[in-house]
Amino acid sequence: MADKRRNIISQRATNIPPSGIRRFFDLSAGVPGIISLGVGEPDYVTPWHISEAAISSIKKGYTMYTSNYGLLELRQELSRHLNHRYKIDYDPKSEIIVTSGASEALDIAMRAVIDPGDEVIVGDPTYVAYIPCIIMPGGVPVTVPTTMDNDFELKASEIEKRITPKTKAVLLGNPNNPTGAVIEKDELLKIAKLVEKNDLAVISDEIYDRLVYDGEHTCFASLPGMKARTITCGGFSKSYAMTGWRVGYVAAIPNVIEAMMKVHQYIMMCAPIMSQIGAIEALKNGEDSVVEMVDDYNRRRRVIVNGLNDIGLECHMPKGAFYAFPSIKSTGLTSDEFAEKLLLEDHVVVVPGSVFGECGDGHIRCCYAVALPDIEEALKRIDRFVKKHSG
Amino acid sequence: MKNILKALEDDARTTPEKIATMTDKSVDEVKTVIAQAEKDGTIVRYKTVVNWAKAGEQEVDAIIEVKVQPQKNVGFEAIAEEIYRFPEVRSAYLASGTYDLALLVAGKTMQDIAAFVTNKLSPIDGVQGTATHFLMKRYKEDGVIYDDRGGIHRLTVTS
Ligand SMILES: Cc1ncc(COP(=O)(O)O)c(C=O)c1O
Numbered sequence: 001m002a003d004k005r006r007n008i009i010s011q012r013a014t015n016i017p018p019s020g021i022r023r024f025f026d027l028s029a030g031v032p033g034i035i036s037l038g039v040g041e042p043d044y045v046t047p048w049h050i051s052e053a054a055i056s057s058i059k060k061g062y063t064m065y066t067s068n069y070g071l072l073e074l075r076q077e078l079s080r081h082l083n084h085r086y087k088i089d090y091d092p093k094s095e096i097i098v099t100s101g102a103s104e105a106l107d108i109a110m111r112a113v114i115d116p117g118d119e120v121i122v123g124d125p126t127y128v129a130y131i132p133c134i135i136m137p138g139g140v141p142v143t144v145p146t147t148m149d150n151d152f153e154l155k156a157s158e159i160e161k162r163i164t165p166k167t168k169a170v171l172l173g174n175p176n177n178p179t180g181a182v183i184e185k186d187e188l189l190k191i192a193k194l195v196e197k198n199d200l201a202v203i204s205d206e207i208y209d210r211l212v213y214d215g216e217h218t219c220f221a222s223l224p225g226m227k228a229r230t231i232t233c234g235g236f237s238k239s240y241a242m243t244g245w246r247v248g249y250v251a252a253i254p255n256v257i258e259a260m261m262k263v264h265q266y267i268m269m270c271a272p273i274m275s276q277i278g279a280i281e282a283l284k285n286g287e288d289s290v291v292e293m294v295d296d297y298n299r300r301r302r303v304i305v306n307g308l309n310d311i312g313l314e315c316h317m318p319k320g321a322f323y324a325f326p327s328i329k330s331t332g333l334t335s336d337e338f339a340e341k342l343l344l345e346d347h348v349v350v351v352p353g354s355v356f357g358e359c360g361d362g363h364i365r366c367c368y369a370v371a372l373p374d375i376e377e378a379l380k381r382i383d384r385f386v387k388k389h390s391g
Numbered sequence: 392m393k394n395i396l397k398a399l400e401d402d403a404r405t406t407p408e409k410i411a412t413m414t415d416k417s418v419d420e421v422k423t424v425i426a427q428a429e430k431d432g433t434i435v436r437y438k439t440v441v442n443w444a445k446a447g448e449q450e451v452d453a454i455i456e457v458k459v460q461p462q463k464n465v466g467f468e469a470i471a472e473e474i475y476r477f478p479e480v481r482s483a484y485l486a487s488g489t490y491d492l493a494l495l496v497a498g499k500t501m502q503d504i505a506a507f508v509t510n511k512l513s514p515i516d517g518v519q520g521t522a523t524h525f526l527m528k529r530y531k532e533d534g535v536i537y538d539d540r541g542g543i544h545r546l547t548v549t550s
Contacts, residue, residue, distance in 0.1 A: 019550070021548050021549070021550050022548075024547075024548045025546065025547060025548040028547040028548060029547075034547060036545070036547040036548065038547055038548035038549070039545050039546065039547070039548065039549050040549040040550050041545065041549060043545070127550070128550045129550065177550075295394065295397065296397075299394065299397075299398060299413035299414065300413075302412050302413050302414070302415055303409065303412055303413055306412045349547050349548055351548060372401070372402070373402075
């Protein structure tokens with residue numbers, strides 16, 4: 001009888017590819033003495049003054065819904081912060097929504113912009129959620145390859161080749177997960193020209209904006225003419241070590257905000273109030289912690305990249321985020337084989353580059369938001385592993 | 392300079408070669424900065440933080456508040472020196488408030504510390520009174536939280 005029952009799973013859900021990351025999570029369960037470079041979050045716990053602000057707010061009874069937009073004080077702090085860092089003006093009352101993480105920000109941005117059949121251009125390799133976020137409202141992802149020769153920088157000329165009459169938007173992840181690439185200002189200006197010329201929207205995921213080590217982060221919306229076309233997505237997870245708090249934001253011009261608000265108010269209502277209060281404290285008094293963590297990631301970045309190159313896994317120096325993305329082609333293994341064997345034989349977890357797209361194949365993602373002694377031990381094990389497999 | 396010192400503060404055994412990698416400087420440059428910092432006292436000393444209880448060693452620590460009579464011309468300096476020269480005194484500070492010197496004193500037993508207070512500290516000329524607080528549990532020392540984050544684990548793989 002069961003075969004007569006109709007499949008209750010929608011075509012749309014069926015079309016979303018399963019996450020290649022979950023398989024590695026399951027594989028790693030129960031392996032003893034594991035060192036994980038497979039994570040996508042800081043190893044720091046949230047700075048104490050931030051946690052304290054949230055705890056004390058709960059004690060005082062701040063346990064309700066907030067405005068759908070988020071607490072006004074938080075939007076004011078975000079506005080001040082974005083203005084101070086990137087010289088861009090967002091009105092706290094009409095141009096910012098506080099979201100449950102940059103994850104929700106991306107989702108509501110896509111749903112507000114995409115009609116079924118619209119094409120969205122996105123770099124490859126790319127953050128695992130981007131393509132599902134495009135597919136869910138019926139969009140069609142069009143990927144643009146990036147390669148190690150260019151430090152994985154997304155190039156305007158490559159975007160241009162893929163623009164069609166159906167192209168609606170460009171999705172930028174800058175800095176990039178998994179490659180750590182930062183798109184330089186002059187390249188962003190070229191992308192802005194294309195966007196203008198072809199009348200496109202831009203969804204700019206800048207959640208790693210504070211984790212830029214060489215040079216400076218450029219906020220895409222701050223480029224001439226771009227504020228009206230851009231939805232800026234950001235958050236607190238990475239810069240302030242607040243992944244579990246689920247708080248982020250979107251910023252855009254008022255009519256775009258209103259479209260996103262329609263989605264946000266019905267699916268989320270508001271971000272958790274205690275997390276919003278923590279976020280206010282982060283913006284007001286968290287700068288020293290950010291600088292300290294960034295300095296620390298920077299030291300580890302150099303250790304891991306040098307170590308990987310010494311092992312013979314060619315690795316560019318990533319300019320942002322906290323991932324190294326070396327090539328493992330010299331071993332002759334696919335990235336999936338490499339990651340699986342490394343995990344089972346030498347107990348180091350890395351993420352195969354293939355889960356981030358075709359151009360990620362032949363690479364592995366190694367997160368260096370990991371204690372230095374663990375990075376060093378992981379490098380030793382990877383060295384042993386690579387020697388074993390290139391003999 | 393700050394980055395080099397920070398690397399050493401985190402782990403005093405970090406080699407100049409590794410620090411050079413971390414800070415993108417040459418090994419010679421790093422060695423020069425460290426040598427200079429050692430010479431001019433910026434680096435005071437290299438120290439290991441030991442959890443003695445875990446090593447099975449007995450140690451008793453006390454914070455002792457000392458009220459002293461400041462002396463003409465030298466103020467607290469002479470008495471402070473007379474006190475902090477005792478090896479039992481691990482740390483000594485001049486403090487504002489209801490007492491003057493704050494000492495951290497270590498001994499093997501409570502009797503050791505009691506004997507130090509009665510036989511050595513109290514009889515010093517100018518010491519007007521002491522209050523001894525034995526430390527019962529060590530939560531954090533030199534910025535390091537003892538037995539921190541027991542049970543907190545990140546997932547091994549996340550996006
Ligand atoms: C590029 C990128 N965007 C968005 C997110 C989601 O962040 P949040 O925790 O704010 O939802 C992540 C987290 O891994 C990310 O790497």
